[in-house]
Amino acid sequence: MQREVHQMFARPLYMFASVGVMLLSTFFFLTLMRRGSAEKMPIAFVDLDQTSISRRLCHEMQATPSVDICLITSSYPEAREAMQQGHVYGIFVIPDGFYDDLVAFKRPKMDFYVTNAYTVGGNTAYKQMLTMVNLTSGAFQREVLRKKGLPDDVIMHRIQPLTIEGHMIANPWGNYSVYLVSTILPGILGLICIMLTIFAIGYELKMRTSREWLRTAGGNYTVAMIGKLIPYTIIYLVLGIGCHLILYRFAGFPVYGSHSRLLFGLLLFIMAMEAMGIFLIGCLPTLRDAISIGALYSMLGFSLSGFTYPVMNMLPPVQALSYLEPLRHYYLIYVNEALMCAPTINSLAPALSLCAFMLLSLAIAPRLHKALIYQNYPLK
C-alpha cells in the first residue's frame, strides 16, 4: 500500500486524471446548466397580416418567459433559413387577412412549426406556442362574450371550464440540471474508477513490475490487490462525497430520502466499477487492449443507465444489456433514495447487483494472479 501511495504521487497522471478531471467536470456541468430550465428560446414570428392584432400577439408572446422572438419577418423562407442555421427553434405564422377573418368568424388558421433536431429548444418553443394559440382563442371568445354583456367571472369559467394541475414529483421546478447532472457526475467518477484501476494494474504488467509488487505484499495476491486499491478507493470516495456535498448541499439539488444510503450506494458503485476494471484487465492482461475495451464499455453506461431515455422503452435484449452496467444500478438507487423516498427494501436489488460485480473480480482472480507472476502476456 505504501508503495502504491508513492507511485500514485510520483505520477501526475493519477492525480490529474482523478481529481483534476472530476473537478473540471463538476465545475463544467454545474455552470453549464446554471439556469436549470430552458428560457427565452429564440423563435421567428412571420407576420403576413401586419395588423394591430398580429402585432399585439407578437408583443404578448415576447413577454412570456420561455420564448424570445428574435426575428420578425414577413417572409416564411427567411424564417425557415434561420431555423436551418440554428438561430431559431420555432416559427409562428400569422396568415394574411387574419384580423379580418377573425372578426368575420371565418376562423383564420395560425400555423406554427418547430424543429425536433434540437429537442430541448424545440420542445420549449412548442409548448409556448401551443399555449399562445389557445390563449389567443380564449381572448377572442372573451371579447365576443363581453360584447354580449356577460360579466368577466362568468366568462372566465366559460372559456376555461377544465384545468389540469401539473405536479412534477421530486423536481417541482422541472429543473433539467437536477436530473441530468445527478447521474452524469457519478458516471464520470465511475469512468475514472474503471480506467484508473485498469491503468494501475495494467501498468505493472506493462512495465514488468508485477512481481515486485507481489513481493512487497509478501507474495499474497489478495493483500497486494487490496493494498493497491485502498488508496484509490479513498480518493474516489473523497471525490464522491465532495461531489455529493456540492450537488445536494450547495447547489440545492433535492434528496428526499436518506443521504447516507445514497452515499452508501455511491460507495458500492465505485467498488463495482473498480471490480469491473479488475475483471477486464484479468480477462485481457495487456494494458492497451484492456483500456480500450474499458473505455468502450463504460461509455455505453451513460446511455444504458436510462436516465435520459427510459430503459423500459428499449428493446428487450438491450434492456438485458443495461443490467451489465453498474451505472444503471446506481441510477436506480438514486431514483429510490433521492427522488422517490422509497423504502430501503426497494434499493436492495440494485445494491445487491452492484455487489455481484465485485464477485466478478474474485472469479477472475486466479487468472490475473498467474498473469502477474508469469507475465506471460504480450506487451502489445
Next chain:
Amino acid sequence: MLHFLNHIWLQLKETGWVFTIELKRIFRDPGVMVIFILATLAYPFLYKAIYWREQITDIPIAVVDLSRSQESREFLHRWNAAPDIKLAYTCASMGEAEQLLRDQKVHGIIYFPHDYAAQLADPLGQAHISLYCDMSSFLYMKGIYLSCNQVMLESMRNIQIDRYEQMGMDQEFAWALVQDAPYSETALFTPTGGYGSFLIPAVLVLILHQTLLFGICMLGGTAREENKQLFRIPGRRRGWSALRIVLGRAAAYFVIYYALAAILMIALPRLFNLPHIGAVGDLLRFIVPYLLATIFFSMCVSVFIRNRESGLVLLISSSLIFLFMAGISWPKEMIPEAWRYLSYAIPYTAGANGFIHISSMGASLWTTRMEYDTLWMLTGVYFILACCLLFIIGWLHERTEHQQSHAHN
C-alpha cells in the same frame, strides 16, 4: 526554375514518405485499429440498438378517480387511446397510487376529485384534474403532459360548445366561437420527433471526433514510448520539415477517415432511417474541413500525451463535455458565454451543428456557411499550431541530445 521544381518534388516525396510510414504504423497497431475501425463502425450500431424505438410508448399510469362519473371515464378512455401512455392501474386512493409510483410500477398519476362531474355540469363551474409526473426521466414528463394536455383541450372544447348552446347560441355559432382561431402544428425536418433521430446524428459526428482524438493520441504516445522521432525526417534538419511531417501524417488519417466519415455521415443515416434530407455533395464537401480540423486539433493534443494509454484515461470524459458544450442536448442559448466561446475552439461544435443543419434540416452548404467557415478557420489555426508544437519539441529534443553528448564528452 528547374532547381525550384526539383525542390518541390523532393518535398512532396518526403511528405509521401511520412504518409506511408504513418499508414503502416496505423495498420500494424491492433489497438489503434480497434479504435479507428472497430469502435467507429460498431458504436453507431450499438447506439441505434439502444435508441431503436423513436417514441416513448405505453408509460404506465395510475388512475385515482374519486368522481366515478361518466365524464371522467370518457376522459380516461380518450387518453388511453394515446400511444404515449397506458392506464395500468386503477387505485382507490392517492396513497395506493403513490405506493405504485414509489415502486416505479407507474410513472404518473391522474387524479379526479369528487366534484369533477358536478363542476362540469354546473354552467359556472370549473373542474380540476391533477396530474403527477415522475421526474426521473424528462421523457416521461413530456409524454404524459403533452398527451394529457391534448385530451384536455379536446374535452374542453366539447364542454364549451355544450355551455354556449345552453346559453342559447346556435350550434354553428358556438362551434365557430370555440374554434375561432384554429391552428396547425408541424414538426419540421424530423417528422417522428423521436429521441433517436435527434441524438444519433450528433453521436455519429462525436464518434468520428473522439476516435480520431484517441487514436492519434495513442499513436503519439506510442511513438514517445518507443522513442521514435516523429518530429524528424532522417537526414533533414528540423525547421520546415515539421510542415511536411504534419501534412504527411494528416494525409494518412484523412484517407482512412474520409471513407469512415462517408459511411457514418451519409450511409448510416439512410440505413438507420434517420433524417437525411441533405444533399450528398454538400455533405461530402462539409466532411473535408471537419476531418482536417479534427485531425490537426488531435495532433496538437497528442503532443502533450506521454504514454500510449494515458491519453484515453485522461480524455475519455471529454466526450460528454464536448457533447454538451456543442449545444445540442442543452440549447446553446442557455450555455454560459465562456463555455460557448470555448466550444467554438473544439471542431466538434461546428461539425455537429453543421452536420445536423445539412443532413437533418436540409440546409445547403451556403446556408450553413458559418459552421463551414469556422471549420476551415480551425483547420488553419490547428495546422499552424501543430507545426509549431512539433518544431518546439524537435528543438527541445535536440537540445537535450546536445547536452547529453556534451556530458559524455
